[in-house]
Amino acid sequence: AQRVTQPEKLLSVFKGAPVELKCNYSYSGSPELFWYVQYSRQRLQLLLRHISRESIKGFTADLNKGETSFHLKKPFAQEEDSAMYYCALKNAGGTSYGKLTFGQGTILTVHP
Amino acid sequence: EAGVAQSPRYKIIEKRQSVAFWCNPISGHATLYWYQQILGQGPKLLIQFQNNGVVDDSQLPKDRFSAERLKGVDSTLKIQPAKLEDSAVYLCASSPRRSQETQYFGPGTRLLVL
Numbered sequence: 645a646q647r648v649t650q651p652e653k654l655l656s657v658f659k660g661a662p663v664e665l666k667c668n669y670s671y672s673g674s675p676e677l678f679w680y681v682q683y684s685r686q687r688l689q690l691l692l693r694h695i696s697r698e699s700i701k702g703f704t705a706d707l708n709k710g711e712t713s714f715h716l717k718k719p720f721a722q723e724e725d726s727a728m729y730y731c732a733l734k735n736a737g738g739t740s741y742g743k744l745t746f747g748q749g750t751i752l753t754v755h756p
Numbered sequence: 757e758a759g760v761a762q763s764p765r766y767k768i769i770e771k772r773q774s775v776a777f778w779c780n781p782i783s784g785h786a787t788l789y790w791y792q793q794i795l796g797q798g799p800k801l802l803i804q805f806q807n808n809g810v811v812d813d814s815q816l817p818k819d820r821f822s823a824e825r826l827k828g829v830d831s832t833l834k835i836q837p838a839k840l841e842d843s844a845v846y847l848c849a850s851s852p853r854r855s856q857e858t859q860y861f862g863p864g865t866r867l868l869v870l
Contacts, residue, residue, distance in 0.1 A: 653796075687861045687862060687864070688799070688847065688849075689860075689861065690859070693858075730798050739811060739812050740804075740814065741811075741855075742787060742804060742811075742851070742855070743789075743801050743804060743812060746798030746799050747798050748797055749797075749798050
């Protein structure tokens, strides 16, 4: 069964400091991984996906198949980055094709 | 474009009562998902529709939960009878197709069962 683990429930940093939100996964096939973000009083939204290899709002995430990880990084955190972050894995086949399995989430707080 | 709409936003009921949630996906989106998010956990998929057909309901507690998507547009999720452990946020999401990477989420319905 597929599983996504985010080991940190809470993460606090100061503005301008680097930040890394950890995500590890378990999946038998070729994984498709995403980071979703939920800002205060807003709905859950896609932040970035590993296939695109893009940088969104200064965040990047690299898929490491050897370590089965997809950590989210930003070199200089901003106060507006404070939010709940979810790592998610997409089921790539079978009847559950399209299903997202989410981690438990990490609350990031960036202090001024 | 208008986002995914859900109603009601909040609902408080007593255990053993029934409750229904409504979702209106983004226009033209063929795939619709219902997730349950218990406090402190990530969303968990309950059911997935492709147009008006169910493609995955393996995680739906079918003895008390039911869902339908008539005409392949709006969807309702029902709980009957509710239990205390059903207290959660129920999220609806849609995407143009199952292969689409991005799922667009609604604001959720927060259910409290007393």
